[in-house]
Structure formats: C-alpha cells, structure tokens
Amino acid sequence: MSRSTPALARPEPSLDHARPLVVRGLTKSFGPGTRAPWSTKPRRRVRALRDVSFQVDAGSVYGLIGANGSGKSTLIRTLSTLVLADAGDVRVFGYDVQLHSMQVRRLINRVSADPSFFRQMSALENLQFYGRIYGLPGREVRRRAVEILDRLGLDRYRQRAMVKELSRGQQQKIAVARAFLTSPVLMLLDEPTTGLDPRSKRDVQAFVREVQRDHGATIFLTTHDMDEAEVLCDRIAFLVGGRIVAEGTPLELRRQVAGGRPVESVDMEDVFMALTGRSVEDDEEETTDDE
Template sequence: MNSAMPLRVESLAKNFPSGPDWRQVVPVLRNRPRKIKVRPIDDVSFEIQRGEIYGIIGANGSGKSTLVRVLSTLLLPDSGLAEVFGYDVVREPAKVRPAINRVSADPSFFRSMSAIENLMFFGRVYGLKTSGIKSRAYDILDRLMLTEQQAREPMQNLSRGQQQKVAVARAFLTSPVLMLLDEPTTGLDPRSRREVQAFIQTVRRDHDATILLTTHDMQEADLLCDRIAVFSAGRIIAEGTPNQLRAMVAGDRPLEEVDMEEVYLELTGRSIEEDEETDD
C-alpha cells in the first residue's frame, strides 16, 4: 500500500431529490429547479492518519451511512473530493475498493448458507487462497466468541448479534488497511458489543489498521476513538479528541465529569434521541 494519507475528504456534498422528477412529464414544470429534500452530506471535510480510529457520532439518519457509502464507491457525491490512499473515489474506484473493507449495520448474506460457507465464498471473491480461508475464518469467529457449531448453522438461524459478528469477520478476512465500520455494534447485546469492540482494538494494534467508525453510541466512540467528529444535519460541527470535545463544554468542571452524551447535547442543542426523532 502506498504511503499517502489513508483518507482525505474535502468539501464533500451529496443531495437526495424529493420524490419523482415531475419536470420530465409535466411541461409547465420543466424550467423549474428541482426541489431538494435532504442534504445528508453538506460540505464535509476531514482527514484520517495511518493507524488512527476516527469516529463520526450522530443520530440515526444524520448522514453517516451516506458518507460511508460514498467513501466505499457505492454512491457518487455531487461535489467535493474524497481520496483513499491518494486514489479518488469517483475517478479511480477500481483502485479504491481493494484498499477498503466495510461493515454496515444491515449486512447481506446468503441466508440459507452457513456462516463459514458465506465466509469461504467471500474469501474467494476477495482473492484469498482457498486453502487458508477456512482456518482464518474460524480463527476470527473464535476471537469474536462465535463457536464452530454456530459457524456451521445457516445464517437465517443465527441471531441478529451473531449475524453482525459474521459481518465483522467477513471484513477482517483480508489484512485490513482502511476499515469503514458503519454502526458495527448495532443490535448487539452488551456482551457481544464488548467482544466486537475489543476485537476492533486488537486489529488496530496488530495490523496498524486505520478505522473510520460511525456510531450513535457515545460511550463506544469515547472508548474506541482517537478523534471524534460530531455530525449533525449532514455537517461536522466539532472535531477533536474525546477530551478536547469535553473541554469545549466543561467550563470550570474537571473533564472526567463530562460524558459524551453531554458533549453531544451541548454542541448540537439536542440529545441523540431528540436528533433521531427529528431525522425520522
């Protein structure tokens, strides 16, 4: 992998139109501008250094997942720049894709196939040697506390949390360089959440991996992230280490008395729950 910055984003924007474009079928509307319903990414800029876990915290529906899809080359931005190790996600998607692994909150699998069969399939898609895929898959699943018996169960028989662990394992089959983790612990019980969080820390330490983590779990961001961006209405409204963000709202209080829930409330003017109700 080249020595360029793992991820650089400058003035990135993405708009979603409001419903059907009636200008195409109603002549009298043809010269009117099309209305824009939402701008989930609105002039977003940030950089991630090698080996860093960079968190983006915000409510569900705030645009975090749209941002990850753009960075994954699954959506085209309307304007701005995004580069992965110096490769432009719009002009050079074929060079970007081998450099990234992505975990989403709603992963897709072949539901009638077992977890290990799914991982074998995706390992071959990733170009891994067939002889080594199974042992690596079992090793990762074991570290995520998924048993060999569970790994042989059809995906449709696994719980939501177990399926999410398989999604994490799929992303880590290759030696990760840049991980895009979009709400990776959503739907997990507290124990499974801790296991996935510990595994993320281990992978960063062992592989010097760079990780972009989106979450609406303030405690998770505080635990895992070196720096955090507060995301609201498609914009980054604050950025810094957890303690730097605390200092923005602490006043004369010790930083340890300020949790990330309070930071979010003070910086956005709303709690994460209120923000999610608004974005719905």
C-alpha cells in the first residue's frame, strides 16, 4: 500500500546545509504592556527590530555590531526561537524558526549576554548537569568539558571551584563551553566577550576561530568591540535602532568610507561612525512608534 500525504499537510522541509541562516524582513516591537521592568519611560511600543534582512554563509563567522539597546539580543533571541517575531521570516538550515522550532533547536545553541549557573556547583558539575539534560553520555561530557575549558584557559583548579567564586570572565568561559558541548552547527553568541579582561577575550576569540576552522561550524555573534569584529568576522552588519544600516566584509565596509585614503589605514570605529552617524559606545534611546 502506498503511503499518501494528506492534501493539506505542510511538506516537511529538509536540511539545507548551504544556508545556515537566512533572515528576511524581521520586525519586532515590544509593549506597551511588556515594557522592560526597569524602564521609566511612559508606556509606548518599543521598536526593537525593523525590517532586518541578511544571510550567513555556511562555515563563516558573521558579526552584528550595535550599541546597547540597538536590538542585538532581541535578534539573537528571535533566531534561537525564544522570541516570536511580529513579521518576517527566519530560516535555520531551511527550517522556519516558528513552524519548525524543534528542528531548529537541535541545530543551534546560544551563549546569552548574561548567562546563569548553579552558583554552588563547580563549572564541571554545571556542564555535567547540562549534558544530562541534553542526553549526552556522562563520561563523554566530562572529557569534552575539561577539554573545552582547558582550551578556553580556565585552569583545572577553577574548573572544580564553585561558580560563585569565579569572576564574570571565568563564568563567561563556562557559558561558552556549555554552548559548544552539544556541537551545534550554528552557534549564536550574544556579546561573548563583553566585560572580559583582554587575556580572556583573546582566549574566547581563539576558541571561536578554532571551532569555525576545525569543525566547520557557522557562527553568528554580536559585539560592540570593533577589533573583535575585524579579527573574527567574515562579514559584518551595523545595527542602529533595530535596523541594519550597513553590511559587508570588513574590507568592503572600510572601502565605503576610505575616500582617497589607503583602505588598510581606515579604522573600524571610524567606519561605524561614518556609516551610522554615531558611536557604538553610546547607549541608544528606545525607538518608539512615534518616531
């Protein structure tokens, strides 16, 4: 007997290896009922993402640069199925993040800008707990956890210390290790190095590059560190007020503002300033419907 597909069933998309991430017309507003609890502004709709479109090539590192409040975390949360968009289309390896969120979750992992752990447990215990939730074999998790933390430069003593005894930078390394434990094919990193000391920054950046190079993972990261974007990213987008205002390879972006100067001499901070009219270090005002 032949199996027939019910006439109205939506065909299951298949994995499209060539397209880790395609975003079209993504738009998201918050409120007025759900304004951030700390906000003192009158209740208005905040426009966090406005018609955002871009795509990320397989095996590449894509960087999104924007000031505080520009919409970076909202974008990452939308890509990782945690926030529902108002409009637009997000595909992860061909799967729609809203219609096929379970398939998407198996392919991605995320490092949030503000990770949390069991503070009375050690890094290794936290990672083992997380591995168990993901159904990974305990011994394998232990081996990989130590291996990844070693590579990130968290020493063996600190791997066994309670998380609450560790610095923010050290905790961020545990967050990175946790996300890579599941070997995701698309990694979403929300400001993975913000607040880290220069040495820890380099450790995390080196690890990200290694994972991309050796495992062919695709990486989407947000940052407001221009040097980091330059060093790590194949392509960069500038986000201002929830809108992508410029996009390209670091070289292409520099060329846009170089004028008569040699392209290599153009500083990325200046490129951001020239293309967005603002500094990435200044926090953004909330953009509301009135604007």
